[in-house]
Amino acid sequence: MNFKQSALLILVLCLSGMSARADFNVFACEPEWADLVQSLVLEAHITVATSAWQDPHYIEARPSLIAAMRNSNLAVCTGASLEAGWLPALIQRASNDTIAENREGLFYAATYAHLHQPHAHVDRSMGDVHPEGNPHFHLNPHAVPSIVEALVDRISHVASAEETKFLKAQHLRWKMRWRHAREDWEAYLPKLRGMKVIVQHTGFEYILRYAGIEAVLDLEPKPGLPPTASHLNAILNDPSLDEAQVIIISPYQDPQPAQWLSEKTGLPVLTLPTTVTDEEVTATLPKLITHILSSLSTYSGTDTKGLN
Ligand SMILES: [Zn+2]
Incomplete structure (x- = not known):
């Protein structure tokens, strides 16, 4: 192989490497x-x-x-x-x-x-x-x-x-998977509709609204501001508290305010990711939505003072 040929070969190799x-x-x-x-x-x-x-x-x-x-x-x-x-x-x-x-x-x-x-x-x-x-x-x-x-x-x-x-x-393919997932989600809706929850931030607002679930109270005094002692005390005296069935928080949030309220009221705390994770059950957006709806549905039958 002469110089020209080897130079050409190197060039070809470089180009194929580049395209790869x-x-x-x-x-x-x-x-x-x-x-x-x-x-x-x-x-x-x-x-x-x-x-x-x-x-x-x-x-x-x-x-x-x-x-x-x-x-x-x-x-x-x-x-x-x-x-x-x-x-x-x-x-x-x-x-x-x-x-x-x-x-x-x-x-x-x-x-x-x-x-x-x-x-x-x-x-x-x-x-x-x-x-x-x-x-x-x-x-x-x-x-x-x-x-x-x-x-x-x-x-x-x-x-x-x-x-x-x-x-x-x-x-x-994505559209087909989404359509199938929607059928699964719709099956949860009758059970979820009318449920009342306490949230921390507005991270779940769209899916709650989709499911006909009402966020009656927010642990944040304003969207984006962390819970304060005075706001939590106000929640404790809020009549809507009686209607709530569960407190929803996210893994990135400090769980202490929700735990405090849980101890005071006996309401369960449900930790749900707001986004896709490495775990199989929430590994894709459709799976995450299914996980949120199915987790919420396990609390939908909870009797509360307000519903009795
Ligand atoms: Zn936000």
Whole structure:
């Protein structure tokens, strides 16, 4: 082999290596979006910024996250100011040309969802109020299909033809799985409708509303503000307390306020993740929704003073 031939061979090897490495890198702000991307593009390399054990409103823009965003083709986030305390800094430090406001590489699910009650979603780190509405809409079974529709469209714009070869087929498969899951969820609804619960934050609002469950009290004095002693004492004297059947909290929250209330009232505390986890029972968004509804249904028959 002469010099020219070996140079050519090296070039060919490099190019084939490059095409094999031409990965579709995705940065997901929350695990639910990682799950959706993974079910649409099986080969996608996904970095998830938050987990079920973290409050997605407040994380640190760690160097590893900055590097992951720098190397990503697409970032999929909630939007509606959920990540207002950390995402702008991350985007700025990553300085990835395609992942920036109003660029195709930055997908905000909130753009494609109808948000409930544009209410005061207080953000501790900003000392600010978000007018867009409740950003925890990934637990709304009615909202997710149109988000996925838009996500499929966006992926087809930012990924190569090779990476999106099976996108349409995977989308069809996803829709079928979602439809089947919906049948399971609907079976829980008669049992859940009219149930009354106590929450800590508005993280479950959409799924509670879907199931016809009313959150009669919130351990947070205002959305995003941690429970205070005076607020908990006010709850203890609130007549709605008699109607509640269970207190729902999330794994990332301090369980003490709920436990305190439980000791005072005898109400059970149910810890439910608000997002997808590594555990099999909540490993995908449909499984998570099933898990939430089925867990709640085990408390739906509980007799309370208010119902007797
Ligand atoms: Zn929130």
